[in-house]
Amino acid sequence: MKFDTPAGQNPIDKLKVVGKATDRIDGPFKTTGTAPYAYDWHDPKLKPAYGFVVGAGIAKGRIKAMNLTSAKAAQGVLAIVTAGNAGKLGKGKLNIATLLGGPEIEHYHQAVALVVAETFEQARAAAALVKIDYAEAKGAYDLAAVKDTGKPEKLGPAPADTSVGDFAGAFAGAPIQLDATYTTPDQAHAMMEPHASIASWEGDRLTVWTSNQMIAWAARDVAATLDMPQDKVRIVSPFIGGGFGGKLFVRTEAILAALGARAARRPVKVALTRPMMFNNTVHRPATIQRIRIGATPDGMITAIGHESWSGNLPDGKPEAAVQQTRLLYAGANRMTQTRMATLDLPEGNAMRAPGEAPGLMALEIAMDEMAEKLGIDPIQFRILNDTQVDPEKPERPFSQRNLVQCLRTGADRFGWDKRVSKPGQVRDGRWLVGIGVAAGFRNNQVTKSGARVRLDAKGMLTVETDMTDIGTGSYTIIGQTAAEMMGVTLDRVIVRLGDSDFPVSSGSGGQWGANCSTSGVFAACEKLREAVSQKLGFNSADAVFEDGQVRSGNRTAPLAQAAAGGDVVAEDTIEFGDLAKKYQQSTFAGHFVEVGVDVATAEIRVRRMLAVCAAGRILNPKSARNQVIGGMAMGVGAALMEELAIDKRRGFFVNHDLAGYEVAVHADIPHQEVIFLDEVDPISSPMKAKGVGELGICGAGAAVANAIHNATGIRVRDYPITLDKLLDRMPDAA
Numbered sequence: 001m002k003f004d005t006p007a008g009q010n011p012i013d014k015l016k017v018v019g020k021a022t023d024r025i026d027g028p029f030k031t032t033g034t035a036p037y038a039y040d041w042h043d044p045k046l047k048p049a050y051g052f053v054v055g056a057g058i059a060k061g062r063i064k065a066m067n068l069t070s071a072k073a074a075q076g077v078l079a080i081v082t083a084g085n086a087g088k089l090g091k092g093k094l095n096i097a098t099l100l101g102g103p104e105i106e107h108y109h110q111a112v113a114l115v116v117a118e119t120f121e122q123a124r125a126a127a128a129l130v131k132i133d134y135a136e137a138k139g140a141y142d143l144a145a146v147k148d149t150g151k152p153e154k155l156g157p158a159p160a161d162t163s164v165g166d167f168a169g170a171f172a173g174a175p176i177q178l179d180a181t182y183t184t185p186d187q188a189h190a191m192m193e194p195h196a197s198i199a200s201w202e203g204d205r206l207t208v209w210t211s212n213q214m215i216a217w218a219a220r221d222v223a224a225t226l227d228m229p230q231d232k233v234r235i236v237s238p239f240i241g242g243g244f245g246g247k248l249f250v251r252t253e254a255i256l257a258a259l260g261a262r263a264a265r266r267p268v269k270v271a272l273t274r275p276m277m278f279n280n281t282v283h284r285p286a287t288i289q290r291i292r293i294g295a296t297p298d299g300m301i302t303a304i305g306h307e308s309w310s311g312n313l314p315d316g317k318p319e320a321a322v323q324q325t326r327l328l329y330a331g332a333n334r335m336t337q338t339r340m341a342t343l344d345l346p347e348g349n350a351m352r353a354p355g356e357a358p359g360l361m362a363l364e365i366a367m368d369e370m371a372e373k374l375g376i377d378p379i380q381f382r383i384l385n386d387t388q389v390d391p392e393k394p395e396r397p398f399s400q401r402n403l404v405q406c407l408r409t410g411a412d413r414f415g416w417d418k419r420v421s422k423p424g425q426v427r428d429g430r431w432l433v434g435i436g437v438a439a440g441f442r443n444n445q446v447t448k449s450g451a452r453v454r455l456d457a458k459g460m461l462t463v464e465t466d467m468t469d470i471g472t473g474s475y476t477i478i479g480q481t482a483a484e485m486m487g488v489t490l491d492r493v494i495v496r497l498g499d500s501d502f503p504v505s506s507g508s509g510g511q512w513g514a515n516c517s518t519s520g521v522f523a524a525c526e527k528l529r530e531a532v533s534q535k536l537g538f539n540s541a542d543a544v545f546e547d548g549q550v551r552s553g554n555r556t557a558p559l560a561q562a563a564a565g566g567d568v569v570a571e572d573t574i575e576f577g578d579l580a581k582k583y584q585q586s587t588f589a590g591h592f593v594e595v596g597v598d599v600a601t602a603e604i605r606v607r608r609m610l611a612v613c614a615a616g617r618i619l620n621p622k623s624a625r626n627q628v629i630g631g632m633a634m635g636v637g638a639a640l641m642e643e644l645a646i647d648k649r650r651g652f653f654v655n656h657d658l659a660g661y662e663v664a665v666h667a668d669i670p671h672q673e674v675i676f677l678d679e680v681d682p683i684s685s686p687m688k689a690k691g692v693g694e695l696g697i698c699g700a701g702a703a704v705a706n707a708i709h710n711a712t713g714i715r716v717r718d719y720p721i722t723l724d725k726l727l728d729r730m731p732d733a734a
Helices: 027-031 069-073 120-127 143-149 167-173 215-226 252-264 274-280 356-374 378-384 403-414 474-486 513-536 559-563 621-640 700-712
Strands: 049-055 061-067 077-082 111-117 131-136 162-164 176-184 196-202 205-210 233-236 268-271 287-295 301-312 333-342 393-397 431-443 449-455 461-464 493-496 544-546 549-552 555-558 568-576 586-598 604-614 671-676
Touching (some): 049 252, 049 274, 069 077, 069 120, 077 252, 111 120, 143 287, 143 301, 143 333, 167 287, 176 356, 215 233, 215 252, 287 356, 301 356, 356 431, 356 621, 356 700, 378 403, 378 431, 403 604, 403 671, 431 604, 449 513, 449 559, 461 474, 474 513, 513 568, 549 559, 555 559, 604 621, 604 700, 621 671, 621 700
Parallel strands (some): 205 233, 301 333, 461 493
Antiparallel strands (some): 061 131, 077 111, 196 205, 196 268, 287 301, 449 461, 586 604
16 A cells, blocks of 8 residues: 555544553563563474673774684583684674674674583583684774764765755854753663574574564575575564664674574574673764854844764764754754764664754753743743744645644643742752753654454454564554454454564664554555455445444445455555655654752752653554653663763773663652643554654653753753762752
8 A cells, every 4th residue: 555645534533442542462471471582482392502692802903813622622512603614694784793703803792702502501601711812903982082083974864964044154143142062972772681582493494583673674684694595584573672773683692593503403592691782782872962053132043053973883873963953943044964983882873762862962951051041931942943844945844743732731731830940949958959841853754564464254353564562562553453444342353473474564663663563554454344345245435344343335244254265364565655755744742850959969860750742643542651751761861870881991881781881760750741742643644643652762861951950050961960060060058
């Protein structure tokens, strides 16, 4: 099905199942421990051996010699895989570094060997006996030190730099100016489930049970890396214990499990240790961002410029921190620039809301700072500079843009009118109390997505698609979509996900998964409705599917009757036309935060948070809220504690575990509230929905920072905002 015109009235609009707050149908499996995660895949026929990954002990250089003698002789060892005996390996389309290194080393903890043994303990013990002699080379590990070597780098299909009007001249002539630099650190995904895979060969066919967000990408890149036909690779990933973008790509453990299984001639399971996850996989790169805003005394922006620097391995991508600034606020004279320097740290890549998450942590502080200079309320300043068209391409309107309503609704709900604009004025015992706001923004991306739907003689529907559920509720919203389309209750739908034998879906990433995967199911159900109508002798154009029945004119028949002679199966793929070229599709939020800062110790506590979201039709308010509050918690972590500390002599992340790398949890935030505006976007998809899973983090960190400033009068532009950056600047405790 091709979707290239705004959606009209369709069966989804009945909203008998879609749009209802619904418990996740996968919940019982997860709470009872019966959900098969990758490392725990239970198949008595497998009887897997265990692999343990040996990571490089240097960040840059080469292996001079590798002594495997003692490791091979260790108890239980079945095989040891290295670059020297693995055979010719390719590289997946989305892999920057080589997944099995040697002799050249590209980054610290790059995998250089896999030891396979009968038990995990034997594999780990033998891996410790691998002796490696390195020739270490000098590397670059400090973004600030190499910032000026950065080169322009495209942001995917978008250019590295944009320019509209005369930014330099307009900024120089602006009566009110802001010129400030902000920094965000390297951050880790720190998902609960480690990167883990089990691989098994049957002849020349490979099956990998893994934890991966994008099944089709994984199958393609496993095949490319192992130099084998893609149709010989099966990827299975029905349950994923968190990904945040870190599992978008095939990683070391999947490839090494396959190589280990081939060498040992039996299935092999491999899980990365937590330190290996931090240094071997991907992370969010650090940024240095300069923002300049010029405005008239009445608050109208006349010039806005945003420059960002980040670092990555050669052939890597920059952190796209300027992308929201191209779209969020009006201003006739504009400039954005993206520069990437080469660093020899582990690969930087997608992490929840790449680009907007760190970009808004700078832009939305800058907007508050500018509002303060102007003497204008921060919300009013944002409203004054709202735009209903792409400010770089005014001929492109937004399909929906309700940022102003988000801000006004949030202000009313949060009690913004009680905020004292002068910082450091509100006390609650020993706590200085402040309130902050920030706008949230995340683009709505669409990508084709397929599904297969089967009706059986019992009236049960089975939906199959390689879409994944990374804890987001994909099973449930896909089931709701099929139930709504076919006129049955949710308990009559079976959803099967995460298998490359199923039709290719959008996958989970970029906030596109919910909208696109359900649109694919919509398309397949449209075909199934036609097939069922034909079987029953109805006109599909006027057939009504409701309460397990099909009605056309004055005739009614049970839905199951269509499958009396055998299952009725339909498959289709939603393909999006050029609406994205005609309209700018984005999602918006207003983030509100109240903090308390201890006047003596500078301890920061988040007291309450509110997010008001405009993201099209909300398919399941319960799971959507879960996604938004999770993003809000991540925003708090980014603002207050998350930072990968770099050993700038040896080039690795020192705090590479969950003891040293601290993350925020919901228990840290006493009250979180989410409001979804009642809107639909008929331009986005036949579901009239948009993504929402990343909107919760976009702007939340800046709202925390702005609340801290309101509480203390201290402006911190270097994240995370730890107490040492406040302590010697705190107001008199007297």
